[in-house]
Amino acid sequence: MAADSRITNALFSAIDELNDIRPQDQQLEKSLDTVLFGQDGKLDSIGLVSFIVAAEQKIAQETGRSITLADERAMSQKNSPFRTVGTLADYCSMLLAEGE
């Protein structure tokens, strides 16, 4: 699934917001391949939560629609949507498509 540019913009803008309060050596790269959480992930639990909250806010700003990224549904996915920026973008697209 190709990521919608509005979603990519929103996620990159969430990365900017997170980088703003992270030390220089822990900056996240704005790339769909950036590993967020899990093996070799860049975020700890608090970082992941902050990123998800920022991403939800940015997506609402970009698309005018509100979605919930972390919930029981995300937890029950066979593959975690929080693996990389790309997998999260796909998961956002799916949620937005469902609401249409």
Next chain:
Amino acid sequence: MPVEFLLNRFEEAGDRPAIVWQDRVCNYRTLLERTRYWQEWLERGDIDRGTVTVLEGDFSPEAVALLLALTSHECIIVPMTTAVELKKKEFIETADGEVSFVLDQEDRAEVRKLSGRGQHELYDELRERRHAGLVLFSSGTTGKSKAILHDMVRLLKKYHVERHDFTTLAFLLFDHIAGMDTLFYCLSNRSCLVTLQDRSPDAVCRAIEKYRVEVLPVSATFLNLLIYSEAYKRHDLSSLKYIAYGSEVMLQSTLDRCAQLFPGVTILQKYGTTEVGTLRSKSRSSDSLWVKLGGEGFETRVVDGMLQIKAHSAMMGYLNAPSPFTEDGWFITGDTVEQDGEYYRIHGRACDIINVGGEKVFPTEVEDFIQTLDNVAEVVVYGEPNPITGNIVCADISLAAHEDAAECIRRIKRACAANMQPWKVPVKVNIVDRIQLSERFKKMRRPDDYAQVKG
């Protein structure tokens, strides 16, 4: 000798592994030798019995040997890990520490003299009993940490009974009551304690696989992270027999998912507080949040929907706060519970404390800091439920003069991140026109408060 029963068991255990630290195995014979070494060192050295001694380290062989030797030397021990680095000065001052042992990366101990004098009336009581003490820190209602003093001899009593021998992961911290419980449970059963340098899901799973860990004591939040990280898919966790969780309220959805992912593993709920220690507990089943609490030396009762505990091993008292016990010696936990016969279901803190992944955050503490920042008129800090960490910290702020909201939020978050522990930094900051106040002019932190006013 309060630790002699443990040392006798170490002797019997001989070559069996006691502690795996930095991928090195220390057996019981070595641990016994190191404990004897420190016992003798303390006997001939210049540290008096009853000295308030800070022990900066983790579950390393030398730190454990020192903990035991200091206990037999009747010292008042203040364990401290790097997790509380920011609060170290405050903790040492509160405990009035006299001497400190600092363990380095190579597990070598360095002794440092501190400026404290080890004075407190509760310390005097302990010295009169000729018992060792243990000082642990928990959060206080005003945001200042409470220093909790235990009589080490009483605390160790429950470990005299031999129980099961399981290879156990030291996930919980060396300076927490639950971490101490893991340690003494292992030592008293001649079990192997596998320690961690990194508590990420992959590091935990790697340690389980490598050392065939059987018991995993963790927080509910960690189980969420384990599920999200999918680390369980990358490692062989077939050695696991028990997962014990505690320190915060567990979501039924997380528990169900764990029961599904680890069908052969018994999932147990633990319950304890720094003030009374860890109770023995029995979950109704692996997917049930109902739990039986008690064990020898513990009694429980519910008053006004809140759990109270009477414990033989309860703390002697706070060093820096009034006694929280009722007149007849019951500890008011502040946790609301439901009761069904012998079983309890714990619903969480009755007050405003925000539990972020097992770490308690007092709204007033965060408010106190934000309030000091430029252009902040009023601030209210509250928790919002979050499926990963249980809760997140949120702040509503009203400004004294107009300022661009986005820039102001960035500025406030940056200041919080630079000055607070990460879990205390508000994840959501909202700029509002004014802060909602109740009829009594109290800040309203919780949705219930709003509902009451609206209703």
